[in-house]
Amino acid sequence: MTDVVEVVEKGRVRSRLPEAIPAVAAVPAGLWGVTTPSFWRDESVSVMAASMPLDDLWHLLGSIDRVHALYYLLLRPVAAFSTGELAMRLPSVVATAAAAYGVTVLGRRLATPGAGLLAGLLYVALPMVSRYAQEARGYAIVTAVAVLATWVLVEATRRSSRRWYLAYGACLVLLGWFHVYALLLVVAHVVTVLWWRVSSSSSSPPSSPRPEVLRFAAGLAVAAAGVAPLALLAAGQREAQLSWLKPSKLADVAWFGEEVAGTVGVALLLVALVIVGMFSDRRLAAVALPWALLPFVSMAISLVHPVFNPRYVLFAVPAVALLAGAGLNAVRPRALGWVGLVLVAALTVPTHLTIREPDRRPDNLRDMAATLLARQRPGDAVLYVGENRRLFAAVYEDAYRNLRDLTHAPGRRTPRTAAQFTAALEGVERVWLVTGGRKHRNRAFVEDDERYLALMANRDFTLRSTDDFGYSWFGLYVRERR
Secondary structure, three states, X not given: OHHHHHHHHHHHHHHHHHHHHHHHHHHHHHHOOOOOOOOOHHHHHHHHHHHOOHHXXXXXXXXXXXXXXXXXXXXXXXXXXXXXXXXHHHHHHXXXXXXXXXXXXXXXXXXXXXXXXHHHHHHHHOHHHHHHHOOOOOHHHHHHHXXXXXXXXXXXXXXXXXHHHHHHHHHHHHHHHHOHHHHHHHHHHHHHHHHHHHHHHOOOOOOOOOHHHHHHHHHHHHHHHHHHHHHHHHHOOHHHHHOOOOOOOOHHHHHHXXXXXXXXHHHHHHHHHHHHHHHHOHHXXXXXXXXXXXXXXXXXXXXXXXXXXXXXXXXHHXXXXXXXXXXXHHOOOHHHHHHHHHHHHHHHHHHHHHHOOOOOOOEOHHHHHHHHHHHOOOOOEEEEOOOOHHHHHOOOHHHOOOOEEOOEOOOOOOEOOHHHHHHHOOOOOEEEEEEXXXXXXXXXXXXXXXXXXXXXXXXXXXXXXXXXXXXXXXXXXXXXXX
């Protein structure tokens, strides 16, 4: 009898081994060229927040990024080891592998092992997945938790277990604390549960709500209680976090498609596969279709309150992979499905190469630091505009270590006033202005900074040169001898 059990268990292990293939493939895909692109300004904030003293981090969270607080705390042990590109991006690589595994398991549970394997591999092949697997921000981790929460909901429904529904609520709490906007996933899950409810009651309408619906509501109540404190804390920072976003427009649909697939052609191919997948398995469609439509829900909300950005809805991409994987699995003969997967992967190669180029992030802070370091002289000073710009720039700190900071007085967190700044200019011959904007001609980020205005009004200084590095740039102001 023992021998029979061992054989059965070994057979189960072997049958589950293919589920790990997408996760294993995600690791080299994520590590491929991971150190080549420079940190950009959002990643720079992650690195600085993960390595600064805790009281400084608390002060930072008082003004910005409360929604990322848990991610910053998670990064701190990594930053204690290294703040280089590989170390700081590695958690995102691992999270992407976990999400790929979860997509594969969901595909098997909701459809077939073949559909799950194709979905997991397709997920790894998508350029947007690689892009955020190589980013020191929390979006890949949010996506992995979203996949986990969806799997737990599926298991809770299958097992009809109160404990599983409470575990589902705990997953939503974790999801919300990593990024509160990702709780948009709950909308998709509500639609899924109602879809299941209608499907199961179509033959014989029940006289009272099914226990699963009540248990699902209990899980949502747990989530609401757990996330409420963060929601209250983050509400006061909405303007600071989202003021740069614009109302949605029709072009955002194509923008999102290109972000996910790399090109319009591949995006259209994915859409075709998704449509096939929708009709290949109704149980999978009930879970994945509402989930996959969340980016468009975000765009609709953004018509009134701008909140849409492709990276904010990365957590919906696993649903696209599930539907497209089911579509590939439905192709006959089955070998054509694998040919389709290879075709999609081949068509995305140029985009994968592009996103791994050194300057393919919104800012090239590494080149900016190298250029500044090569051109600075002893006695030079620096003015950061706005006041948090040092967080965006100083991740490559060698370039800034020997520059006299005119933005803040030594040991002070609050910036100097215009009068204090003008007094600090005494004896300074050259000032490096470090700031942001798509080009240095774009004054939107700096025109209301009183220290910058004081420098502009100071007739002793002249702007000699500017250099652009994506959204960040610096200018050199030199004292004129009269």
